Amino acid sequence: xxxxxxxxxxxxxxxxxxxxxxxxxxxxxxxxxxxxxxxxxxxxxxxxxxxxxxxxxxxxxxxxxxxxxxxxxxxxxxxxxxxxxxxxxxxxxxxxxxxxxxxxxxxxxxxxxxxxxxxxxxxxxxxxxxxxxxxxxxxxxxxxxxxxxxxxxxxxxxxxxxxxxxxxxxxxxxxxxxxxxxxxxxxxxxxxxxxxxxxxxxxxxxxxxxxxxxxxxxxxxxxxxxxxxxxxxxxxxxxxxxxxxxxxxxxxxxxxxxxxxxxxxxxxxxxxxxxxxxxxxxxxxxxxxxxxxxxxxxxxxxxxxxxxxxxxxxxxxxxxxxxxxxxxxxxxxxxxxxxxxxxxxxxxxxxxxxxxxxxxxxxxxxxxxxxxxxxxxxxxxxxxxxxxxxxxxxxxxxxxxxxxxxxxxxxxxxxxxxxxxxxxxxxxxxxxxxxxxxxxxxxxxxxxxxxxxxxxxxxxxxxxxxxxxxxxxxxx
Numbered sequence: 001x002x003x004x005x006x007x008x009x010x011x012x013x014x015x016x017x018x019x020x021x022x023x024x025x026x027x028x029x030x031x032x033x034x035x036x037x038x039x040x041x042x043x044x045x046x047x048x049x050x051x052x053x054x055x056x057x058x059x060x061x062x063x064x065x066x067x068x069x070x071x072x073x074x075x076x077x078x079x080x081x082x083x084x085x086x087x088x089x090x091x092x093x094x095x096x097x098x099x100x101x102x103x104x105x106x107x108x109x110x111x112x113x114x115x116x117x118x119x120x121x122x123x124x125x126x127x128x129x130x131x132x133x134x135x136x137x138x139x140x141x142x143x144x145x146x147x148x149x150x151x152x153x154x155x156x157x158x159x160x161x162x163x164x165x166x167x168x169x170x171x172x173x174x175x176x177x178x179x180x181x182x183x184x185x186x187x188x189x190x191x192x193x194x195x196x197x198x199x200x201x202x203x204x205x206x207x208x209x210x211x212x213x214x215x216x217x218x219x220x221x222x223x224x225x226x227x228x229x230x231x232x233x234x235x236x237x238x239x240x241x242x243x244x245x246x247x248x249x250x251x252x253x254x255x256x257x258x259x260x261x262x263x264x265x266x267x268x269x270x271x272x273x274x275x276x277x278x279x280x281x282x283x284x285x286x287x288x289x290x291x292x293x294x295x296x297x298x299x300x301x302x303x304x305x306x307x308x309x310x311x312x313x314x315x316x317x318x319x320x321x322x323x324x325x326x327x328x329x330x331x332x333x334x335x336x337x338x339x340x341x342x343x344x345x346x347x348x349x350x351x352x353x354x355x356x357x358x359x360x361x362x363x364x365x366x367x368x369x370x371x372x373x374x375x376x377x378x379x380x381x382x383x384x385x386x387x388x389x390x391x392x393x394x395x396x397x398x399x400x401x402x403x404x405x406x407x408x409x410x411x412x413x414x415x416x417x418x419x420x421x422x423x424x425x426x427x428x429x430x431x432x433x434x435x436x437x438x439x440x441x442x443x444x445x446x447x448x449x450x451x452x453x454x455x456x457x458x459x460x461x462x463x464x465x466x467x468x469x470x471x472x473x474x475x476x
Contacts, residue, residue, distance in 0.1 A: 001130050001442075002313065005434045008121040009427055015120075016430060017423045019043055020113035024089070024417045027081040027102040030142035031474050033060045036079045040064075040116065040139050047120050048127075049137070056155040058472045060141040061148060064116075066123040067134030071162035071447055073437040074136045075119050076388065077112035078143045081105070087414035092329040094411050103414035106144065107169030110401055110417065114167060114426040118433035125438060133441040136161070140384070142472075147185075147292040149384035151472040153391050154464045161392040162447055163303060163440055166385055167429045169413070169422070170398030171406045173316070174370035175308045177299050178377030180386065181228065181257040182264045184465055185291040187236070188214065188275050192284040194248040204246025208239040210282040211250035217274035218254075228259040229267050230380055253291070257382060260296045261463040291473070293465030297386035298457045301374045302450040303395035303440075308372040310435040311397060317424035319365045327364035327403040327421060330412050334405055365421065366404045390462035393450040397432065401425030 009016070019039060026035040037053075037060045044051050049064030085103030088095040097103070104110075119137035126133065138157070142148035158164060168176070190211050195204030218231055225231075232255045239247025256271055258264030272288065279286040319327075388394050401422040402413055416422055440447050 001125060001438055002435045004130070005121045005125065005438060006315065006431050008124045009117055009430045009434065012117060012120055013427055015043060016113050016117035016426060019116065020109045020423070020426055021418050023079050023109035023112065024104050027086065027104060029083055029102050030080045030145035031058070031060060031148070031472070033080055033141050036060070037062060037139060040077075040079070040112065043116065044137065047123065049119075049123065056152050056157060056472065057474070058141060058148060058151060059474050060139070061152060062139040064119065064137045065134065066119075067126045069132050069134055071441055072134045072136060072160055073122070073440055074138055074158060074161040074164040074392070075115045075433055075437065076138050076140055076149070076164060076166040076385065077115035078108040078140055079112040080108055080142055080144050082144055082409055085409070085411055085414050087411040089415060089418040091415050092326070092333065103411065104417045105409040105411065105413045107401060107413055107417060107422070108143065110169045110422055110426050111167065112139070114429040115433060117426070117430035118437065121430065121434035122437045131438060131441045135437060143384055146473050147294050147384040147387070147466070148472070150292060150294050150387040150464070150466050153387035153462070154466050154468075158388050158391045163450060164388050164392050164394040165303075165307075165433050165436055166394070166396040167433060168396065168398050169401040169425065171400060171402045171404045172366045172370055172398060173311055173368065173400055174398050175304045175311065175372045176396040176398060177301070177304055177373070178375045178379065179297050179299060180379040181230070181259065181382050182261045182294060182296045182386065182465055183382035184256045184264050184268050184293040186254050186256070186268070186288050187291055188252045188254060188286060188288045190250045190279060190284050190286050192246070192248050192282065195246040197244045197246050201246065205283045206246050207250035207284050208247035210278045210284045210286065211235070211252050213278040213281055214252065214275050217277060218271060221270060221274060225267060226259065226263060228378060229263060230257045231255070231267075231271070257380065259378065261293075261465045264465070290467055290470045292470070294382045294384045295386040295390050295463070295465050297383065298389040298394070298454070299374070300389070300393045300395050300450055300453055300457070302446060302453050303393055304372065304374065306439050306446060307395055307397050307432065307436050310432045310439065311369050314428060314431045314435060316367055317400070317428050319367060319421065319424070323419070323421050324364050326419065327416075330416060331364050331403040331405065333412060334407060364403050366400050387464070390458055393454040399425045399429040399432070
């Protein structure tokens with residue numbers, strides 16, 4: 001059956017890579033992925049999926065389902081771009097495609113296309129009677145800025161799944177294990193009184209002063225946070241461009257991260273107090289509202305082992321000299337030379353293995369499988385895949401689509417996003433996802449073991465990081 005799955009992916013290669021390239025060209029940011037959504041729906045309908053749109057009140061959230069039997073395997077797709085990362089495809093220097101425009105610096109054009117390709121391959125086997133189960137492809141918008149999956153998880157979207165699978169573009173073929181930070185994103189708005197900054201300063205109450213004092217207070221708070229917590233902020237409104245006017249408004253965005261949702265909420269409460277203190281000192285008013293949030297990720301070692309087996313079984317892409325040369329040219333632009341993924345998921349022994357396999361990180365493209373090592377490694381970053389992992393057993397992996405040692409969210413990733421290297425990685429990822437889904441459908445004991453592990457790890461229950469009153473941001 002797996003040979004049949006691989007064959008289907010190859011037969012659908014143009015459909016999959018054309019879709020990926022289309023999404024690369026659209027480069028739509030979070031919750032604005034209307035063209036991308038339409039492109040996915042067109043392909044899903046042509047492939048015979050039952051399509052649902054406007055999920056959870058989000059216009060760019062959708063799914064495609066095939067099959068009516070259990071088990072039900074979900075495959076997660078993303079398709080949003082990043083602002084300010086426009087780049088000419090195939091260029092080996094920074095070159096705007098559209099100055100100031102968006103670009104797929106995290107490779108979500110590749111991510112979603114491979115995931116749908118996998119769903120198509122699984123559907124084909126169900127259609128032929130080789131698999132008795134169902135497959136659901138989820139179009140999950142806004143991973144980069146709005147946590148689309150968290151809103152979907154909050155509203156019960158993944159609860160009928162027996163397991164969920166995902167992957168991510170990267171510089172190495174590797175099972176993702178361990179956990180990552182939960183996050184809470186809040187907007188703080190300060191309101192004061194305007195006045196002439198020289199002629200009438202005593203009657204002004206500066207909202208900008210309050211925002212700056214909040215930031216100073218948070219800097220002192222950093223010393224007294226748990227090690228697995230961190231904070232980031234940006235100015236959304238500095239009160240205007242005129243220095244001779246006391247600024248009556250100011251607005252900040254804060255992202256608060258913690259080891260889990262509970263720890264993030266504890267730190268958030270302290271950040272709220274800092275904001276209140278800043279308002280008190282400046283005699284201004286402050287209000288805050290939640291924008292979004294994500295949960296920490298639960299590993300599922302049973303599912304990870306199945307993914308690893310399929311990473312090893314699926315035929316690895318072979319890269320041509322031209323592809324190696326292109327990746328080497330891209331690699332020469334990196335500010336620092338690091339090992340694949342900077343060893344993020346790996347213990348020391350496995351780091352050494354990766355160093356040897358990749359010749360100390362000097363090869364331009366990594367075409368090996370990183371040995372699987374179940375780990376409690378903690379990553380400071382956040383992903384809304386974490387929210388899915390608290391609802392159903394979930395596992396993920398990375399596949400080589402970029403030059404080794406690639407910087408995240410970079411123009412280099414955008415430059416490689418339509419390349420033959422990326423296309424080969426997409427097809428490999430689709431094969432691994434589809435084969436993993438097939439194993440789970442045909443081997444009920446694997447799913448039972450994965451569910452038993454999930455029952456223990458998720459025993460505390462899903463503490464959704466997004467309040468029930470918070471609505472997903474969307475653009476009309």
